[in-house]
Amino acid sequence: MSVVKERRERERAQRHQLIITAARELAETEGWEAVTTRRLAERVEYSQPVLYSHFSGKDAIVRAVAIDGFGELAAHLRRARLADSEPRQALHAVCRAYLDFAIERPALYQAMFVMPTDVKIADAETPQLRAAIDEIVSCFRPDNARRELFAEVIWSALHGIAVLADSGRIPPHRQEERLDFLVTQLADTPS
Amino acid sequence: MSVVKERRERERAQRHQLIITAARELAETEGWEAVTTRRLAERVEYSQPVLYSHFSGKDAIVRAVAIDGFGELAAHLRRARLADSEPRQALHAVCRAYLDFAIERPALYQAMFVMPTDVKIADAETPQLRAAIDEIVSCFRPDNARRELFAEVIWSALHGIAVLADSGRIPPHRQEERLDFLVTQLADTPS
DNA sequence: CAGGATGTCTAGCGTTGCTAGAGTGCCGTC
DNA sequence: GACGGCACTCTAGCAACGCTAGACATCCTG
Structure with missing residues (x-):
């Protein structure tokens, strides 16, 4: 496995965790009803579909x-x-x-x-x-x-x-x- | 108060309870996620907006x-x-x-x-x-x-x-x- | 340097809760 | 008994939701 691929996977794992913590923070400050896929995507500074490349759904x-x-x-x-x-x-x-x-x-x-x-x-x-x-x-x-x-x-x-x-x-x-x-x-x- | 008005109010109260029991039955048979305002309205054989004349919302x-x-x-x-x-x-x-x-x-x-x-x-x-x-x-x-x-x-x-x-x-x-x-x-x- | 794969985005689908405004019919008054 | 007005219901549509298809860009590989 190339070095680049490793870096990619590392970055991907970081983003995975970033989504989780962002969802949690958003829920803790505004409640779960405020956690929508759009707001969450905006928070992690990516578009909606990337959420679905990490998770099967909300x-x-x-x-x-x-x-x-x-x-x-x-x-x-x-x-x-x-x-x-x-x-x-x-x-x-x-x-x-x-x-x-x-x-x-x-x-x-x-x-x-x-x-x-x-x-x-x-x-x-x-x-x-x-x-x-x-x-x-x-x-x-x-x-x-x-x-x-x-x-x-x-x-x-x-x-x-x-x-x-x-x-x-x-x-x-x-x-x-x-x-x-x-x-x-x-x-x-x-x- | 006229007799007609009384009948109206009686019918209205009946429909009020009909909505409640329909929502409950629907939830008990298919779960609350299946209870949408559209399905509920269809179940009581009225259009959606009548629900909002009885209740402020879902x-x-x-x-x-x-x-x-x-x-x-x-x-x-x-x-x-x-x-x-x-x-x-x-x-x-x-x-x-x-x-x-x-x-x-x-x-x-x-x-x-x-x-x-x-x-x-x-x-x-x-x-x-x-x-x-x-x-x-x-x-x-x-x-x-x-x-x-x-x-x-x-x-x-x-x-x-x-x-x-x-x-x-x-x-x-x-x-x-x-x-x-x-x-x-x-x-x-x-x- | 081309080809292919990987990854991201824009755009949009179907459904949700809810509402505005048109239309209908029934009531009380003259 | 006709009519004006009111109460009521429906059709149509809005914004926001979760989710997805397909175009576009980017980067690695041969």
């Missing part, structure tokens, strides 16, 4: 943003978990980190978890998402046979709290109180 | 469907709660009823809780939604000072379980197990 761009987000979420949760060694506090820290992540990047969080994408099971298909959830699982002892189930329920609760607060359906204050209650009740498990 | 139609859903959800939960007199079992029954509702009418549930509407705080503005949530609150003893908070967290968890299962992010089987765990852990509260 949905694929949103999905790419979401996958980026999964990786960041996993890192964010891992950092929180390792900061506290006590398992009980670790769960608390991870849960708080999850809610912080959702609240500080609402648009990114939407792309990851509420917008209609076909990112399915939190498993092999998207290892970053699997890794993020595993951070919750890891807060329980390895010999806990039901820790997978516990993590699913805690994740669900966190997700519910995040989206219902974001849409104003539950009052945004008292999030800390809700978090305390959730962890207190779900942390000490019978088994 | 969003308002979705919101009307959602509000209808809130009322149904409230009735559904109330029925479940009153079937069991034991408070502990009542909470279990209400939670199961909530998940059933979400799973059996996914499109309606989406309009109510995931699509971007400006239905805000679960309070005065939309009494039907408030009534639905109060069914969860009512599962706790009136002298429980924190029952409002408990209900919010349980609602959040139920919502999370519902949407993550619907989008295939957590395996759809074992919903019963998750429900059991949730109720067992959150039902007996310290206070």
Whole structure:
């Protein structure tokens, strides 16, 4: 492979990422309804069709943003978990980190978890998402046979709290109180 | 007011509801992305502009469907709660009823809780939604000072379980197990 | 230096939510 | 009972959307 081709591919990869970050920034500042292919193309200073040489369509761009987000979420949760060694506090820290992540990047969080994408099971298909959830699982002892189930329920609760607060359906204050209650009740498990 | 005018208004109210139910049926059979103003107009056998004489726009139609859903959800939960007199079992029954509702009418549930509407705080503005949530609150003893908070967290968890299962992010089987765990852990509260 | 492949752009298609203005028919008044 | 006016509905069209075809330019290869 020639040197030129390598450079081309490198530039292409850069532009690929540029599109993703541009879409994300546009969504974070003006909301996803403002992310149109025209505005996005203008933002990356190319014409519309180049978007389609990188992604199969707009949905694929949103999905790419979401996958980026999964990786960041996993890192964010891992950092929180390792900061506290006590398992009980670790769960608390991870849960708080999850809610912080959702609240500080609402648009990114939407792309990851509420917008209609076909990112399915939190498993092999998207290892970053699997890794993020595993951070919750890891807060329980390895010999806990039901820790997978516990993590699913805690994740669900966190997700519910995040989206219902974001849409104003539950009052945004008292999030800390809700978090305390959730962890207190779900942390000490019978088994 | 003349008799004719009354009849007109009655017919108009009927058509109003016809639009709402048509939108809902279309969404439930083909998904919300298939609900366009043209298809909806064709379905109610009128031209597009009549929709705008009833609703300010498509969003308002979705919101009307959602509000209808809130009322149904409230009735559904109330029925479940009153079937069991034991408070502990009542909470279990209400939670199961909530998940059933979400799973059996996914499109309606989406309009109510995931699509971007400006239905805000679960309070005065939309009494039907408030009534639905109060069914969860009512599962706790009136002298429980924190029952409002408990209900919010349980609602959040139920919502999370519902949407993550619907989008295939957590395996759809074992919903019963998750429900059991949730109720067992959150039902007996310290206070 | 020509030929071909690669890559980008202009232009446009079909569909979307929504609206203006024409047309129609029904009502209440004299 | 004819008529003027009003309420109502429809046809037609706008701007913006996601997406694509085909022309044009640019660069590497033989």
